[in-house]
Amino acid sequence: DIVLTQSPDSLAVSLGERATINCKSSQSVLYSANNKNYLAWYQQKDGQPPKLLIYWASIRESGVPDRFSGSESGTDFTLTINSLQPEDVAVYYCQQYFSARSITFGQGTRLEIK
Amino acid sequence: EVRLAESGGGLVQPGGSLRLSCAASGFSFSDFWMSWVRQRPGKGLEWVANIRQDGGDKNYADSVRGRFIISRDNAMQSVFLQLNSLRGDDTAVYFCARDRRPPSVNDHWGQGTLVTVSS
Numbered sequence: 001d002i003v004l005t006q007s008p009d010s011l012a013v014s015l016g017e018r019a020t021i022n023c024k025s026s027q028s029v030l031y032s033a034n035n036k037n038y039l040a041w042y043q044q045k046d047g048q049p050p051k052l053l054i055y056w057a058s059i060r061e062s063g064v065p066d067r068f069s070g071s072e073s074g075t076d077f078t079l080t081i082n083s084l085q086p087e088d089v090a091v092y093y094c095q096q097y098f099s100a101r102s103i104t105f106g107q108g109t110r111l112e113i114k
Numbered sequence: 115e116v117r118l119a120e121s122g123g124g125l126v127q128p129g130g131s132l133r134l135s136c137a138a139s140g141f142s143f144s145d146f147w148m149s150w151v152r153q154r155p156g157k158g159l160e161w162v163a164n165i166r167q168d169g170g171d172k173n174y175a176d177s178v179r180g181r182f183i184i185s186r187d188n189a190m191q192s193v194f195l196q197l198n199s200l201r202g203d204d205t206a207v208y209f210c211a212r213d214r215r216p217p218s219v220n221d222h223w224g225q226g227t228l229v230t231v232s233s
Contacts, residue, residue, distance in 0.1 A: 042220075050220070091158075103164070
């Protein structure tokens with residue numbers, strides 16, 4: 001199975017500042033036929049189901065604020081939240097769907113306000 | 115509006131069985147793969163299984179293969195998860211989610227149903 005390792009496990013950021021969450025894949029999730037990384041990011045607030053934020057590593061889901069962005073460098077992926085808002089407090093997960101018969105999530109990163 | 119509503123959770127003894135249901139509305143159900151994802155108390159997300167539009171292709175996580183069975187009824191717009199030989203570490207909230215392909219991500223989720231395995 002592809003293992004996704006997120007860092008840090010938790011972080012606290014001041015309102016209006018930038019939050020950066022990392023996700024490292026144990027192997028490439030880049031599909032050469034379409035040059036796309038099969039990686040997504042989800043946000044889960046307390047007591048709620050997850051919400052899709054980003055797919056193809058960097059494409060924002062419809063309705064997601066543009067302060068959320070995703071990037072990649074090889075097998076390293078980053079979710080960046082600019083100008084942190086109170087409603088961004090949540091746990092964030094990366095997910096790979098490259099191995100469609102064995103989808104995996106990272107362990108999650110808890111984001112709090114400093 | 116897309117809506118997914120899980121039901122069927124509850125308390126079951128180790129070794130027992132349970133059948134979860136997920137009723138879908140607000141979209142053309144038969145056009146989408148569907149998934150089950152679970153979350154143990156205080157833990158992260160774990161993909162459990164998914165099923166193709168016609169039910170002809172099913173995939174399972176290693177942790178549940180041979181014990182859980184995913185199925186669907188397109189006429190009822192529902193997806194099901196039969197949980198057999200339940201163990202304590204199957205205790206979790208089970209979410210039903212729609213698969214949007216491409217890119218094969220879960221773009222809509224239900225609120226989840228809690229399964230507790232305990233004697």
